[in-house]
Every structure is written in structure tokens, then in C-alpha cells.
Amino acid sequence: MTAQQIIFMIVAAYTLGSALMVVTTRNLVHAALWLVSTLFGVAVAYALLNANFIAVVQVVVYIGAIAILFIFAVMLTRKDMRDSGPQMNRNWWAGAIVAVLVFAGLAFLLSGWSGFQNTAAELPAEFDAISLLGEALTSPQAFVLPFEVASVLLLAALVGAVYVAFNPTKK
Amino acid sequence: MVPLSWYLMFAAALFSIGLFGVLVRRNAVAILLGVELMLNAVNINLVAFWRYGDVTAMAGQVFAVIVFAVAAAEVAVGLALVISVYRRRNTVIADELDMLKW
Numbered sequence: 177m178t179a180q181q182i183i184f185m186i187v188a189a190y191t192l193g194s195a196l197m198v199v200t201t202r203n204l205v206h207a208a209l210w211l212v213s214t215l216f217g218v219a220v221a222y223a224l225l226n227a228n229f230i231a232v233v234q235v236v237v238y239i240g241a242i243a244i245l246f247i248f249a250v251m252l253t254r255k256d257m258r259d260s261g262p263q264m265n266r267n268w269w270a271g272a273i274v275a276v277l278v279f280a281g282l283a284f285l286l287s288g289w290s291g292f293q294n295t296a297a298e299l300p301a302e303f304d305a306i307s308l309l310g311e312a313l314t315s316p317q318a319f320v321l322p323f324e325v326a327s328v329l330l331l332a333a334l335v336g337a338v339y340v341a342f343n344p345t346k347k
Numbered sequence: 348m349v350p351l352s353w354y355l356m357f358a359a360a361l362f363s364i365g366l367f368g369v370l371v372r373r374n375a376v377a378i379l380l381g382v383e384l385m386l387n388a389v390n391i392n393l394v395a396f397w398r399y400g401d402v403t404a405m406a407g408q409v410f411a412v413i414v415f416a417v418a419a420a421e422v423a424v425g426l427a428l429v430i431s432v433y434r435r436r437n438t439v440i441a442d443e444l445d446m447l448k449w
Binding site: 178215226227229230234238263265286296299327330334336341 | 348349350351352353354355356357359360361362363364365366367368370371372373374376377379380381383384387390391394395397398399402403405406408409411412413415416417418419420421422423424426427428429430431433434439442
């Protein structure tokens with residue numbers, strides 16, 4: 177095994193372990209903090225894939241904004257400091273079976289694909305992924321329209337979130 | 348170099364864990380946490396296919412950026428709904444939100 181493979185194994189084990197804690201831990205604040213840990217592991221995976229910009233956006237947007245929003249939501253919706261009662265359905269074993277079946281089905285489908293064992297080509301010399309991404313996001317021949325639609329979607333979602341969460345009874 | 352299969356299996360495992368969380372958790376905020384895990388698994392796949400395919404074609408990274416935007420929108424609206432429901436019904440347990448059932 178090369179050094180990169182060992183690093184990938186460590187990152188994958190760390191990320192999947194944190195993800196398991198997210199879905200199984202009883203305390204929701206701890207679950208949100210485990211989510212931060214998972215998202216950080218995913219950011220490292222992006223860095224291993226040479227997607228530097230995506231890795232930075234993962235840390236800034238996911239950990240900096242989304243995870244903090246989750247922690248706020250947990251704190252705003254708890255009756256008291258402890259989480260009483262069961263945190264999982266009575267039929268949690270059925271959910272576990274479905275999740276295992278989905279994983280097995282995905283593994284079976286993917287292993288039948290001819291490109292499954294592909295290895296990555298070396299990046300070309302002087303390769304600048306960030307400027308290529310910037311051109312792709314702003315070029316009319318590429319993705320400028322989806323990019324603008326995404327910004328309108330974000331605006332609509334934020335206005336909608338303010339409207340839904342607004343409490344008119346309190347002045 | 349790590350083969351593509353490792354990344355695909357990693358993403359499939361993360362997706363399954365997120366699916367488990369969505370299916371079994373009772374708290375609505377915890378269900379949204381599971382959705383976040385699933386979105387991240389999709390993003391790992393998109394970026395891995397960019398890296399193992401033609402690196403000059405940026406579609407994979409652009410899709411990942413748009414998934415970020417959609418995830419941010421989904422979390423903002425989802426958590427606003429949870430907070431609004433908590434205000435009216437004083438609960439965030441998904442089983443107890445059955446206003447549409449009868």
C-alpha cells in the first residue's frame with residue numbers, strides 16, 4: 177500500500193465512524209458536533225482528490241454555516257437539557273436492514289461497471305482547477321445559467337425561511 | 348494511487364449511514380442531519396468522477412458547487428419549518444406531527 181492509500185483508509189474510517197456517531201448518539205448537540213467531524217473528514221477526502229476549492233468551500237459553507245445552523249436549531253427546539261425517551265423508532269431494525277440492502281445493492285451495481293477499478297491520471301503540469309472552475313461557472317457556453325438559478329434558489333430559500341420561522345404574535 | 352472503487356465504496360457507505368439516520372431517527376433535526384450525510388456522499392461521488400475522468404471538464408466540480416447551494420437552501424428551509432412546528436406544537440418528534448393524518 178502506498179502512503180496515499182494509507183491516508184485514504186484513515187480518513188475514510190474516521191469519517192464513517194463519525195457518521196455512525198451522528199446517527200446513533202442520543203444527545204442531539206453531540207450529533208451536530210459529530211456532523212462537524214464527519215464534514216471535516218469529507219473535506220480531507222476532497223483535498224485527497226485534488227479538489228482544493230471544493231475542500232475549502234466544504235469547510236466554509238458546511239462547517240461554518242450549515243453545522244452552526246444545526247446547533248442553533250437543536251438549542252432552540254429542546255424542552256430541557258437532556259434528551260428523554262428513545263431516540264430511534266421501534267422499527268429501527270427495519271431501517272438498518274434497508275440501509276444494508278441499499279449499500280449491498282450499490283456495491284453490486286458499481287462492481288459490475290467496467291470503470292470500477294480505474295486509476296486517476298496524473299494532473300497535467302501547470303494545471304489550475306480553480307481558474308477552470310471559475311470559467312465554467314461564468315461562461316455562457318458552460319454553466320452560467322445553472323449558477324444564476326442556484327443564486328435565485330438561495331435567495332428564495334432564505335426569504336422563505338425567514339417567512340416560515342417568523343413569529344407574528346411576538347412584537 | 349487510490350483506485351476509483353475505494354471512493355465509490357466510501358460514498359456508498361456514507362450514503363447508507365445517512366439513509367439509516369433518516370429512516371430511524373425520531374427527532375426532525377436528526378433526520379435533517381441524516382439528509383446532510385447523504386448529500387455529502389453524493390458530492391464525494393461527483394468530485395471523484397471529476398478527478399478520475401477528464402480533469403479539464405469541470406462538470407463534476409460545478410455540480411458539487413450547486414449541491415452545496417441546494418444543501419444550504421434545504422437546511423435553511425428545513426430548520427425554519429422545524430422551529431415553526433416546535434412553536435405551534437411544542438414537539439420536534441416526527442411521529443407526533445400527524446396533523447395531516449386525520
